[in-house]
Amino acid sequence: MQRIKLADVARAAGVHPGTASRALNPETREQVSPATVRRVARAAQRLGYVPNPVARGLRTARSFLIGMVVPDVTNPLFPPMVRGAEKVLTQAGYTLVLTDTDNDAATERRQIELLRARGTDGFIVATARWHDDLLAEIAAAGVPAVLVNRNTASAELPYVGGDERTGVRLAVDHLVALGHRHIAHLGGPADTSTGRERAAAFRQSVLQHGLPATDLVWACAAYTEEAGAEAAGRLLASARPFTAVVAGNDLIAFGVLDALARAGRSCPGEVSLIGFNDMPHLDKLAPPLTSVALPLAEMGAQAARILLSRVDGSAGGPPAQSLLGVELKVRASTAPVT
Amino acid sequence: MQRIKLADVARAAGVHPGTASRALNPETREQVSPATVRRVARAAQRLGYVPNPVARGLRTARSFLIGMVVPDVTNPLFPPMVRGAEKVLTQAGYTLVLTDTDNDAATERRQIELLRARGTDGFIVATARWHDDLLAEIAAAGVPAVLVNRNTASAELPYVGGDERTGVRLAVDHLVALGHRHIAHLGGPADTSTGRERAAAFRQSVLQHGLPATDLVWACAAYTEEAGAEAAGRLLASARPFTAVVAGNDLIAFGVLDALARAGRSCPGEVSLIGFNDMPHLDKLAPPLTSVALPLAEMGAQAARILLSRVDGSAGGPPAQSLLGVELKVRASTAPVT
DNA sequence: TCCCGTACCACAATCGATTGCGTCATCTGA
DNA sequence: TCAGATGACGCAATCGATTGTGGTACGGGA
Missing domain, CATH: 3.40.50.2300 (Response regulator)
Structure with a gap:
């Protein structure tokens, strides 16, 4: 079962391979007479010609x-x-x-x-x-x-x-509407645009609500559960008061949940938490995680x-x-x- | 910034492209003197030569x-x-x-x-x-x-x-060890080997434990949460007694959780549940889901x-x-x- | 010294399709 | 009737690497 090549089609149609190539290519079809195009097309059809993308790509x-x-x-x-x-x-x-x-x-x-x-x-x-x-x-x-x-x-x-900024603003607005005034942000790494953008948006949103100036913005080392837990641990250890956390993404939020559990603080009882990305199945969590969904x-x-x-x-x-x-x-x- | 081709390497090493090709290819390296191989290899290294898979593939x-x-x-x-x-x-x-x-x-x-x-x-x-x-x-x-x-x-x-069969057996053994005797299996679709295999293994395991013959094996229409919920709903509606479910996979288990919650049955209080595949973050669920992990x-x-x-x-x-x-x-x- | 085998390498064909260029035939218009 | 324009197509180079074949130089043995 040999593969049909362009030369076979050309021979069957009684033309030169170059002509067959032009006949088969819509871009160059106009350079060939309609009758020839038809002959070539029919031969290609009959022989079951499939162009070789490798050869084409080389050229x-x-x-x-x-x-x-x-x-x-x-x-x-x-x-x-x-x-x-x-x-x-x-x-x-x-x-x-x-x-x-x-x-x-x-x-x-x-x-x-x-x-x-x-x-x-x-x-x-x-x-x-x-x-x-x-x-x-x-x-x-x-x-x-x-x-x-x-x-x-x-x-x-x-x-x-x-739209990261809007996402963060929605999160902060929601928390403020629930009465929170001490909101922390455990963001993503500063070498990612998302980490920087979300942190900047967070600062701006917090200021717009006239909340206390933000010494509660921390960057996690990575977008991972471990990094989130580590950062949350440091936040807790710092003894700064806070009642809500906007996490850099859902994985970081997972880490925050871990750290809160270890510290004996309940969520959402004592601390409200918002993630980012809206991973699948967040609704199955304990507690079901509020999150910003991206398309x-x-x-x-x-x-x-x-x-x-x-x-x-x-x-x-x-x-x-x-x-x-x-x-x-x-x-x-x-x-x-x- | 032109791409380096084999001919460039050959010229730099002062050999013919064919020789360079042989020198670079481990299969044919023996046909070239070690000194030349070294010269070619070094030239390739220095010029940052990357072979073109398209051209190679054509030949x-x-x-x-x-x-x-x-x-x-x-x-x-x-x-x-x-x-x-x-x-x-x-x-x-x-x-x-x-x-x-x-x-x-x-x-x-x-x-x-x-x-x-x-x-x-x-x-x-x-x-x-x-x-x-x-x-x-x-x-x-x-x-x-x-x-x-x-x-x-x-x-x-x-x-x-x-090893599906062993996985199912481990699940059933675990449930039996916990005292369960009415165990249901809500498996995957019968047009998948995993669905068939797990169901067969389930039947076998249950029999080996001398548990009551199994009219508690149902196939879900798909490996989805919806299909799982649907099947679990039917199981509940059938009023057959059961205290544990082995789900075809974790998504089906999610559906089972939904159906149990809707029916007012607690997990693991009234019904124990085991999933399959051990998706990430199952430990964050409510309740954390027991599952069979595949490598x-x-x-x-x-x-x-x-x-x-x-x-x-x-x-x-x-x-x-x-x-x-x-x-x-x-x-x-x-x-x-x- | 001569011959032959071996090792090493160069040459050129090849994979299959694309495309610039040249050639031939036909057509147009003066 | 002929020059020039135009259309249709063939020819051959090309992409970059691989590989069969042939040639050269060197070595050893007689």
Whole structure:
């Protein structure tokens, strides 16, 4: 069972392979007479010709592959984004290549080099750090790329994320409405845009409500349960009074729950808690966690759309920043201050 | 910033490209003098040479792409397997292409056809149904493929999974040790090997303990919370007495929790519950869910290793079935019968 | 000294499709 | 009737790496 190649089709149609190539390619079809086009098309049909993307890619330097770079697929934040992106990409005839950097810069660089060597047409990157050399290089090299979820300081690349500031404001407003006046923020690492953005938004929201100035903003070392527990432990040890915590994300919130339990403080009885990202199944927790929901799938899809418009050259110009709407899911981890 | 090609390395080392190719390839290195190998290797290193897999693939008729097919990336069961597989594959110079079938047979077929046209060297498939035409075709066509997590009836392809039977036995043993004698099983769909296997193992375990014959085995329509709730609702409505449930997986267990709560039955007070897969963060639930843990990452890695050994032809022979060890994570959703 | 085997490497074909360029035939208009 | 324009297609180079074949230099044995 031999694979049919273009030369076979050409021979069957009685034309030169070059002509057959033009006849089969919609872009160049006009250079061939309609009659010949028909003959070639029919021969291709009859022989069951399937073009070889490898050979085509070698010549055209395009692979129809899009790389998506995430720090850790097992973090429930990313799979919905992957799905959203994949849907758009396959629709457009592209194939998504997922790569997991394990939160490691060296791995990330290696993986991206590998994919570039393979001729990947563009990247969707969810691993951006606030100062990111690798991404600066990519931007400088003119490789089509779109950031999702996390941005960089330089804003050289298009970015798709959630409206972090509004999310934080919704959280703070909700807590204030419940009577809280001593609200802490255990945010994400300062080398991520989300960590910085949410912390800044938190400070601003708190000030707007005229609450006591904020010596209650701490950055966790990572977006993990452990880092959250550690930071919450330090907050508790500091003996500063607080009745509510806005966590940098849900995993950090998990850590806060642990630390509160260990310290014998009840949630939401003594401390209200709000997470970020609205991971699945938060409603099953004890207590069900109030959280800010981001439109993850839509973020992935939007990033893919923007990337494609850059890949096929139809969109140039300065990189756009697009912020999608968020929503506060109120559950039982927040309660009126007693 | 032009890409370095083999010819550049050859020129820098003062040899012919063909020689450079042989020097860089471990298979053919012996045909080149050690001194030359060193010169070429050093030049390649210095110039930062990265071979072009597309060109190589054109000549060798290999793409170095491996497709991994999962029903739904957002199901926490799959990301760890993806990670495990990816690690092994990139190590071996392959690139993983992830594709999400959305639990839809038509989508699955389309995606796989697409990847085959692209020259994908093999597949890791986690979507197998018990009777699966598509996989039968693949096996017949001789496309290298490995099943993971779910098997087919025909067993034509290598399979890597958890030791389901032992997992179920551990669960039942645990419940029996707590004094339960009326144990129900709300299993997965019968068109999946996991659903069938776990149900069969459940029946066997129950019989071995001499418990009353089991009219308490029900198959849910899907591995979802909704299907679990629905099945649990029917079980409750049937008024059959039971004090414990072994769920087909954790999502089904979630549904059971919902149904119990709606029916005013407490867990673990009145009904003990055990899940399957040990999703992350089950310890944060109310109540923390006892569950059977599968070595997901290792399953993915093992599947990748088996696939690679088939792709490079070093392993032929009949398809092997490999069952990895499982573990029962005991938490608070199981309690002595009162 | 001559011959032959061996080791090492260069040359060029090859994988399959794309594409710039050249050629031929046909058509148009003067 | 002929120059020039136009359309349709063939030719061959090209993408970058791999690999079968052939050639050269060196060594050892007679």
